Amino acid sequence: MDFNTDHFALFDLPRVFRLDAAVLDQRYRDLQSRVHPDRHASAGEVDRRLSLQWATRVNEAAQTLKKPLARAKYLLHLAAHDLGDENNARMPVEFLVEQMEWREAVADARAAGDDEELEHLRHRLLDEIRERYDELAGLLDDRRDFEQAADRVRRLMFIEKLLVDIDDAIAACEE
Amino acid sequence: MALLQIAEPGESTAPHQHRLAVGIDLGTTNSLVATVRSGLTVVLGDDFGRPLLPSVVRYLPDNPPQVGYEAQGAQVVDPRNTIVSVKRFMGRGLHDIAERESMPYLFDDKLGMLRLHTAAGLKSPVEISADILRTLRQRAEVSLGGPLVGAVITVPAYFDDAQRQATKDAARLAGLPVLRLLNEPTAAAIAYGLDNAAEGVYAVYDLGGGTFDISILRLSRGIFEVLATGGDSALGGDDFDQRIFCWMLETAKLKPLSVEDARMLLTRAREAKEYLTFHGVAPIGARLNSGETVDLTLTTEIFTDITRTLVAKTIQPVKKALRDAGLSTSDVKGVVMVGGATRMPQVQRAVGEFFKQDPLNNLDPDKVVAIGAATQANLLAGNRAAGDDWLLLDVIPLSLGLETMGGLVEKIVPRNATIPTARAQEFTTFRDGQTALAIHVVQGERELVADCRSLARFELRGIPPMVAGAARIRVTFQVDADGLLAVAAREQISGVEASIVVKPSYGLTDDEIAGMLKDSLLHVKDDAHQRALKESQVDAQRLIEAVHSALAADGDLLAAEDRRRVDAGLDKLRVAAQGDNRRQIMLAMDDLEADTKEFAARRMNKSIRQAFAGRNINELDGEPTAVGTGESA
Numbered sequence A: 001m002d003f004n005t006d007h008f009a010l011f012d013l014p015r016v017f018r019l020d021a022a023v024l025d026q027r028y029r030d031l032q033s034r035v036h037p038d039r040h041a042s043a044g045e046v047d048r049r050l051s052l053q054w055a056t057r058v059n060e061a062a063q064t065l066k067k068p069l070a071r072a073k074y075l076l077h078l079a080a081h082d083l084g085d086e087n088n089a090r091m092p093v094e095f096l097v098e099q100m101e102w103r104e105a106v107a108d109a110r111a112a113g114d115d116e117e118l119e120h121l122r123h124r125l126l127d128e129i130r131e132r133y134d135e136l137a138g139l140l141d142d143r144r145d146f147e148q149a150a151d152r153v154r155r156l157m158f159i160e161k162l163l164v165d166i167d168d169a170i171a172a173c174e175e
Numbered sequence B: 001m002a003l004l005q006i007a008e009p010g011e012s013t014a015p016h017q018h019r020l021a022v023g024i025d026l027g028t029t030n031s032l033v034a035t036v037r038s039g040l041t042v043v044l045g046d047d048f049g050r051p052l053l054p055s056v057v058r059y060l061p062d063n064p065p066q067v068g069y070e071a072q073g074a075q076v077v078d079p080r081n082t083i084v085s086v087k088r089f090m091g092r093g094l095h096d097i098a099e100r101e102s103m104p105y106l107f108d109d110k111l112g113m114l115r116l117h118t119a120a121g122l123k124s125p126v127e128i129s130a131d132i133l134r135t136l137r138q139r140a141e142v143s144l145g146g147p148l149v150g151a152v153i154t155v156p157a158y159f160d161d162a163q164r165q166a167t168k169d170a171a172r173l174a175g176l177p178v179l180r181l182l183n184e185p186t187a188a189a190i191a192y193g194l195d196n197a198a199e200g201v202y203a204v205y206d207l208g209g210g211t212f213d214i215s216i217l218r219l220s221r222g223i224f225e226v227l228a229t230g231g232d233s234a235l236g237g238d239d240f241d242q243r244i245f246c247w248m249l250e251t252a253k254l255k256p257l258s259v260e261d262a263r264m265l266l267t268r269a270r271e272a273k274e275y276l277t278f279h280g281v282a283p284i285g286a287r288l289n290s291g292e293t294v295d296l297t298l299t300t301e302i303f304t305d306i307t308r309t310l311v312a313k314t315i316q317p318v319k320k321a322l323r324d325a326g327l328s329t330s331d332v333k334g335v336v337m338v339g340g341a342t343r344m345p346q347v348q349r350a351v352g353e354f355f356k357q358d359p360l361n362n363l364d365p366d367k368v369v370a371i372g373a374a375t376q377a378n379l380l381a382g383n384r385a386a387g388d389d390w391l392l393l394d395v396i397p398l399s400l401g402l403e404t405m406g407g408l409v410e411k412i413v414p415r416n417a418t419i420p421t422a423r424a425q426e427f428t429t430f431r432d433g434q435t436a437l438a439i440h441v442v443q444g445e446r447e448l449v450a451d452c453r454s455l456a457r458f459e460l461r462g463i464p465p466m467v468a469g470a471a472r473i474r475v476t477f478q479v480d481a482d483g484l485l486a487v488a489a490r491e492q493i494s495g496v497e498a499s500i501v502v503k504p505s506y507g508l509t510d511d512e513i514a515g516m517l518k519d520s521l522l523h524v525k526d527d528a529h530q531r532a533l534k535e536s537q538v539d540a541q542r543l544i545e546a547v548h549s550a551l552a553a554d555g556d557l558l559a560a561e562d563r564r565r566v567d568a569g570l571d572k573l574r575v576a577a578q579g580d581n582r583r584q585i586m587l588a589m590d591d592l593e594a595d596t597k598e599f600a601a602r603r604m605n606k607s608i609r610q611a612f613a614g615r616n617i618n619e620l621d622g623e624p625t626a627v628g629t630g631e632s633a
Helices: A021-035 A045-066 A068-078 A093-112 A115-142 A146-174 B069-074 B125-144 B161-173 B184-196 B237-251 B259-275 B300-306 B308-325 B345-355 B368-380 B510-523 B528-557 B560-578 B582-595 B597-619
Strands: B021-026 B030-037 B040-043 B056-058 B082-084 B106-108 B115-118 B121-123 B150-155 B178-183 B200-207 B212-220 B223-232 B281-287 B293-299 B334-338 B391-393 B400-404 B408-413 B421-427 B437-443 B453-460 B473-479 B485-491 B497-501
Touching: A021 A045, A021 B223, A021 B391, A021 B597, A045 A068, A045 B421, A045 B582, A045 B597, A068 A115, A068 A146, A093 A115, A093 A146, A115 A146, A146 B308, B021 B125, B021 B184, B021 B368, B030 B125, B030 B368, B040 B368, B056 B069, B056 B125, B069 B082, B121 B125, B125 B161, B150 B161, B150 B184, B150 B368, B161 B178, B161 B453, B178 B184, B178 B368, B184 B200, B184 B212, B184 B223, B184 B334, B184 B368, B200 B308, B200 B345, B212 B308, B223 B308, B237 B259, B237 B293, B237 B300, B237 B308, B259 B281, B259 B293, B293 B300, B300 B308, B300 B345, B308 B345, B334 B345, B334 B368, B400 B421, B400 B473, B408 B421, B408 B473, B437 B485, B453 B485, B453 B497, B528 B560, B528 B582, B528 B597, B560 B582, B560 B597, B582 B597
Parallel strands: B021 B150, B150 B178, B200 B334, B223 B391
Antiparallel strands: B021 B030, B030 B040, B056 B082, B106 B115, B115 B121, B200 B212, B212 B223, B281 B293, B400 B408, B400 B437, B421 B473, B437 B453, B473 B485, B485 B497
16 A cells, blocks of 8 residues: 555545445544554554554545545545635626625624524525535536536635634524 | 454564553542553552542652642641642643632742742642652552553543643653553543443533533444544633632621631532532531631532533533534433533533433443543553454544734644644745744634634744745644644745644743653652663563564565564564663664564555455445445455
8 A cells, every 4th residue: 555545545435526425434444443553552663653654644534535525625636626726716796795695694693692593594504515515526426527616616615614604603602 | 255364453463461551540639540450440549448549739848749638638737838730730821820819829930831839849730740640650550560561641632732741741750651641531431432332422521620521422333433522621620619619708708818718618618519419408617717607508509500600611612512523412322421520410410401311420430531541551552352452533622723924823733633633734935035934833713823822933944035925834733642743844945844842832841851850760769770771671572572473463574584684683672671781772672673664664554455355354244335346246
């Protein structure tokens, strides 16, 4: 096994967006069971350093593949369609307006301390996120249209950030 | 397909001597040491058979410090020199300590870090904790009859890097090799999970004397995977005592108290709290040095009322941890209660109401952490028995980041990332001809540097002059399996490098520790050389055994010539380890390590390939899979 192999090959998985999470999870555990520092704690210095490097590598790969946004970005990277400088991304006006409306709704609910409204927004957003990933899966796995996929990924980056903001707002209401 | 016999890495194929390893719960109120003996995990008691060691240290002018019950008994007569709850000071500056005004100690923060003036001189929290650890080490060595290979020491999951580093320093000072720093709720989950063969998602609610942790774990086929953790490293049973204390002052309308009287009333407050666990009403009586008398009755209703906000403060992190894990209360199969403070009925009730199920209290909340730690220590020391193939995957509790322009934090490693982990990010210079870059490492969730904990500062110097924005400085964060951080920075074009293992701003320097170590060894009239020699011999033995079992399992990976070199190195080390020249032992160890480097890499690769071979066998069990590999079908 080459240390620099790609994340999919590391887990012996096909290079696709629609991954079977259960299989990835099982293989992650199988690998970590072998390379984790706890399994090499009584070994020599060399062995322990190797184990730290491998366990770090396996965690990095699993983190990338488990999260759909990171996985999509990684697939684009492997397909030589890196997103590049995110600031240069041109977004259609209607998408940006939609995002501003979302943000205002979150800010209003946060200011009012309305955690029910925030939970409602969160569920609505989660539904939207699910639909968008379904669309992205088609673009990446079936049509292999990386240009379009890159555009969808940029949008999802906005939306995932919005989800974090909603979570922060909910946490702020609880305090 | 023939089934392969897979030798697990780290599993010794040859029988070997049982290595003495312990688990230590270094608690705010009490500390414990436990070990695995003949397959059973036991807490080691003192000469009187008492399992707990009160985490109290009393310093005397010309004698070694008193630690434990003796010191605890002296806290009312000698509050200034008797340090309780020192864990609250670990890795902290004076301004971090909220109730410092009401504490009887003489604080000193001239050196930036917090220290206390005592009858035995200025003491740092690391030294005070080391005195507790030393007592436990001695207890274990006497009880087990030999020097320890190492210890697993538990820390609150919500401890930041500075607090973890301080704990590790304390162990070093106490002459304890640290096998691993283990999060307390994770230790409890190991003890509970192995005991009950638990499967599914569990929450561990750990309210100790001074810290609160919540961890959400998934237990599945021998793997303990922490999904999210949260907490408050300055909230615990002590705060409940403090509320009762304040209620006493108000209700009895007491004048300002002397430090002795204050300490006595705090003790009464703690006793009343404990009494209310089994009774509805607690009488509180005391005669103060000032001549005043206190005669009060604390009811469960009043106690619940005055501590309502404290209990609510524990539920917030629980909600956050569940959200971080992407789960809701209905996904949680069981809630394990840990820490003496969870005995309080109002805590039990609040947790039960939140999770809509009765919390699990079937393990002693005082001992469960030490037992889990001992179980892991036994495994890490290499005493694996059949069936001991469980594994722990833990996370970091707080995000790690760097200060960027305008005092903002750029997060590099997000909270709840599984450790060990490494992340890198590129930065650039913002002025023409800039030749140095200041790197400020912080930990926390807030956006402003001022609201996060400052962990360390260092500089990358010698960047060749370039126009602003041309330099490419890659900063790498590596968090190891103890949750400790190392940071490295490298300018990509010139190759200029700088790196540090993060030493917290309020910690001790390596030189200070080395100096203290020397002093303390002189102080207890221990022979420092003898001890160091003994440790190298133990290390050498450990390496010899590790190489032996590696050769037994995978000797075929070595060419005959390489094998001869390794064998020669083994012989050399064996001879050196029998002698009393420590330097020679170290050199022989270094040589053997160097000669087995390539072998170790090949073994690791073989093991990883076997993970896939093993999987194909597992999949015959009917595990659903969308991905065919063409082999198992």
